[in-house]
Amino acid sequence: MQDIPKTMSAAVLTGHGGYERLELHHDWPVPTPQAGEVLIKVAACGVNNTDINTRIGWYDDSVEGDSSSKAADGLDSVSDDSVAGWGNTGIHFPRIQGADPCGRVIALGDGVLQDWLGSRVITDNWLRDWNEPMNLNKTGYYGSERDGGFAQYTTMPILNLGQINAPDWTDEELATLSCSYNTAEGMLERSGVSEKDTVLITGASGGVGSALIQLAKRRGAKIIALTSASKADQVAALGPDALIRRGQDNWSDVIRSVNGTDKVSVTADVVGGPVFADLMSVLARGGRYVTSGAIGGKKVEVDISHLYLFDWSLIGSTINEPYVFRNLLNYIENNEIKPLLAQTYPLEKIHEAQAAFLEKKHVGKLVITLPE
Amino acid sequence: MQDIPKTMSAAVLTGHGGYERLELHHDWPVPTPQAGEVLIKVAACGVNNTDINTRIGWYDDSVEGDSSSKAADGLDSVSDDSVAGWGNTGIHFPRIQGADPCGRVIALGDGVLQDWLGSRVITDNWLRDWNEPMNLNKTGYYGSERDGGFAQYTTMPILNLGQINAPDWTDEELATLSCSYNTAEGMLERSGVSEKDTVLITGASGGVGSALIQLAKRRGAKIIALTSASKADQVAALGPDALIRRGQDNWSDVIRSVNGTDKVSVTADVVGGPVFADLMSVLARGGRYVTSGAIGGKKVEVDISHLYLFDWSLIGSTINEPYVFRNLLNYIENNEIKPLLAQTYPLEKIHEAQAAFLEKKHVGKLVITLPE
Numbered sequence: 001m002q003d004i005p006k007t008m009s010a011a012v013l014t015g016h017g018g019y020e021r022l023e024l025h026h027d028w029p030v031p032t033p034q035a036g037e038v039l040i041k042v043a044a045c046g047v048n049n050t051d052i053n054t055r056i057g058w059y060d061d062s063v064e065g066d067s068s069s070k071a072a073d074g075l076d077s078v079s080d081d082s083v084a085g086w087g088n089t090g091i092h093f094p095r096i097q098g099a100d101p102c103g104r105v106i107a108l109g110d111g112v113l114q115d116w117l118g119s120r121v122i123t124d125n126w127l128r129d130w131n132e133p134m135n136l137n138k139t140g141y142y143g144s145e146r147d148g149g150f151a152q153y154t155t156m157p158i159l160n161l162g163q164i165n166a167p168d169w170t171d172e173e174l175a176t177l178s179c180s181y182n183t184a185e186g187m188l189e190r191s192g193v194s195e196k197d198t199v200l201i202t203g204a205s206g207g208v209g210s211a212l213i214q215l216a217k218r219r220g221a222k223i224i225a226l227t228s229a230s231k232a233d234q235v236a237a238l239g240p241d242a243l244i245r246r247g248q249d250n251w252s253d254v255i256r257s258v259n260g261t262d263k264v265s266v267t268a269d270v271v272g273g274p275v276f277a278d279l280m281s282v283l284a285r286g287g288r289y290v291t292s293g294a295i296g297g298k299k300v301e302v303d304i305s306h307l308y309l310f311d312w313s314l315i316g317s318t319i320n321e322p323y324v325f326r327n328l329l330n331y332i333e334n335n336e337i338k339p340l341l342a343q344t345y346p347l348e349k350i351h352e353a354q355a356a357f358l359e360k361k362h363v364g365k366l367v368i369t370l371p372e
Numbered sequence: 373m374q375d376i377p378k379t380m381s382a383a384v385l386t387g388h389g390g391y392e393r394l395e396l397h398h399d400w401p402v403p404t405p406q407a408g409e410v411l412i413k414v415a416a417c418g419v420n421n422t423d424i425n426t427r428i429g430w431y432d433d434s435v436e437g438d439s440s441s442k443a444a445d446g447l448d449s450v451s452d453d454s455v456a457g458w459g460n461t462g463i464h465f466p467r468i469q470g471a472d473p474c475g476r477v478i479a480l481g482d483g484v485l486q487d488w489l490g491s492r493v494i495t496d497n498w499l500r501d502w503n504e505p506m507n508l509n510k511t512g513y514y515g516s517e518r519d520g521g522f523a524q525y526t527t528m529p530i531l532n533l534g535q536i537n538a539p540d541w542t543d544e545e546l547a548t549l550s551c552s553y554n555t556a557e558g559m560l561e562r563s564g565v566s567e568k569d570t571v572l573i574t575g576a577s578g579g580v581g582s583a584l585i586q587l588a589k590r591r592g593a594k595i596i597a598l599t600s601a602s603k604a605d606q607v608a609a610l611g612p613d614a615l616i617r618r619g620q621d622n623w624s625d626v627i628r629s630v631n632g633t634d635k636v637s638v639t640a641d642v643v644g645g646p647v648f649a650d651l652m653s654v655l656a657r658g659g660r661y662v663t664s665g666a667i668g669g670k671k672v673e674v675d676i677s678h679l680y681l682f683d684w685s686l687i688g689s690t691i692n693e694p695y696v697f698r699n700l701l702n703y704i705e706n707n708e709i710k711p712l713l714a715q716t717y718p719l720e721k722i723h724e725a726q727a728a729f730l731e732k733k734h735v736g737k738l739v740i741t742l743p744e
Binding site: 086137 | 431433508509644648656657658663664665666669670671672673674675676677678679680681682683684685686687688689690691
């Protein structure tokens with residue numbers, strides 16, 4: 001067994017606020033795995049919206065509008081004891097964030113079989129009561145209600161880990177997956193996407209958006225990707241059937257070129273805000289709108305007469321059934337999806353990585369690498 | 373075979389507007405059943421919101437707000453060629469409304485077996501392309517896209533008819549069912565209500581609301597009925613587990629008394645408008661909001677961050693799978709539901725019946741009886 005140091009480097013969030021609350025420490029205590037848990041030496045950990053949303057306290061109900069513009073300075077309305085996490089309570093500080101680690105198991109808590117030692121793992125980020133895994137009132141999120149992967153070492157229950165056999169994938173590539181692909185696959189699962197559907201995907205250059213393209217394609221659906229003109233070529237390379245550039249107004253023509261009608265059967269949205277009304281205007285009768293994010297704004301207007309007369313379903317998708325993560329492991333091992341790694345940053349450049357994330361000039365995922 | 377007269381009494385809608393557009397005629401031509409259809413001598417036909425919504429053109433997108441206040445005079449913004457029906461086009465006038473007839477088959481179109489003659493029938497009101505019964509773009513509604521039951525005679529395809537063997541039910545009682553109970557059962561089916569659920573039902577004294585109480589009870593769910601104080605006693609007699617009176621503010625206490633939590637798993641709403649925000653405030657994580665009406669107002673604000681973080685589904689429910697109506701026939705014949713007939717009006721008092729309907733002092737259904 002490898003020597004376990006007492007301290008480690010970690011990015012530590014000390015409260016809700018700007019970058020100044022996200023501190024780099026090199027003498028942070030290495031955690032100890034509890035019964036049923038393992039200690040993981042983290043190689044790489046992906047950057048996600050939730051890191052920034054949690055830091056600035058965007059999940060608190062006092063916050064309106066898009067999150068990007070407030071990410072550098074934080075929000076006056078949010079105090080450190082706001083209810084601004086994924087569980088029913090607030091975040092406990094200090095907190096190590098980071099939902100997407102890839103690493104190797106180097107120590108075992110009580111009750112864990114020796115076979116786990118040395119396993120290469122990624123995480124199912126939903127912290128659950130494993131006696132009631134779908135009791136939504138007993139869930140939390142890794143890196144929010146529990147310390148995550150922006151540190152050299154982290155612990156997780158083995159029920160939340162996937163042992164992954166993917167020799168073609170680097171650690172950085174595997175660190176692009178868990179949060180975005182679980183979210184995306186959960187959205188497609190909950191909205192029942194199949195080869196019969198045409199799916200309109202917003203934020204198509206982002207982590208969840210690009211995952212949605214790959215995973216909806218895997219299901220045989222027709223795909224229309226909504227993205228900015230500047231990233232259209234890169235998004236086109238992901239293989240959607242058609243693109244709509246932000247600001248373009250002939251959406252119906254684009255849809256018609258794909259499925260012969262002027263409507264889509266599914267909209268998979270992570271943006272919300274002003275684009276919501278446009279999305280509703282092209283949703284077919286019986287259509288499903290599924291969302292897992294609202295970086296463009298939380299509050300939207302819904303016409304209930306359309307909702308019922310058109311037999312629409314508006315589906316929120318956050319907490320997945322455990323099988324969604326297990327399926328994802330198979331997709332990776334069967335080469336049904338491929339990594340979209342845009343850039344890596346060492347841990348000490350995590351502020352720079354978040355700033356780049358918010359500028360949104362990249363396509364795919366940014367990943368933090370941890371020092372050896 | 374009975375003699376078929378050439379003309380009949382009928383309430384004829386001549387265009388969108390006030391009561392003056394709903395004209396009584398005594399020399400209206402009796403329709404001829406086409407192939408696959410039958411001629412029905414109507415005994416009674418229930419009054420529904422859709423009669424009034426269609427008359428005033430409330431389904432047109434130019435119309436906001438609740439429908440009741442505009443029902444007497446009609447709406448300036450709605451012309452006779454507005455898209456204000458259930459299909460993708462406008463209503464063709466003159467039109468005989470009435471979605472809920474109970475009657476007897478007295479003549480057969482081509483291809484219909486003699487067995488149908490004399491059958492007592494009620495209707496599945498969804499006009500379908502029976503080669504593609506769930507193609508939502510090919511549906512219409514009986515009494516909207518086709519002449520309905522506010523007349524002595526009407527025609528329907530036999531695929532839309534249920535032959536009913538319910539000797540304990542009068543014709544007037546059977547005429548309370550189709551529109552409201554199909555709508556209510558469709559809502560419960562689409563939101564998957566079972567004995568695990570607590571269902572909050574709005575408009576509980578109305579046709580759909582009172583049907584929802586009976587049908588959700590039949591499924592073993594716990595039921596909380598929202599109604600006005602003046603009708604609380606009558607609604608309580610329908611057997612909900614608890615009542616919330618409109619204006620009452622301790623909703624959480626009431627819910628706790630029923631299921632030990634402060635949230636419900638399902639909200640079945642036909643009201644919309646201002647009450648929507650209150651309904652969302654008591655919807656549990658993973659909860660389903662299902663709607664088939666918005667008489668209180670169409671436009672509501674939805675917080676997408678709640679929709680996704682709480683894993684809610686907002687489900688519009690209008691067009692049902694054909695099996696919903698077939699199940700309903702069984703519920704009637706098995707005495708699993710009972711009629712809620714508030715009052716009957718002869719055809720010539722149809723204006724009076726609609727005015728009483730809009731006053732909403734009744735519990736259950738108002739029914740028009742047709743002259744012999």
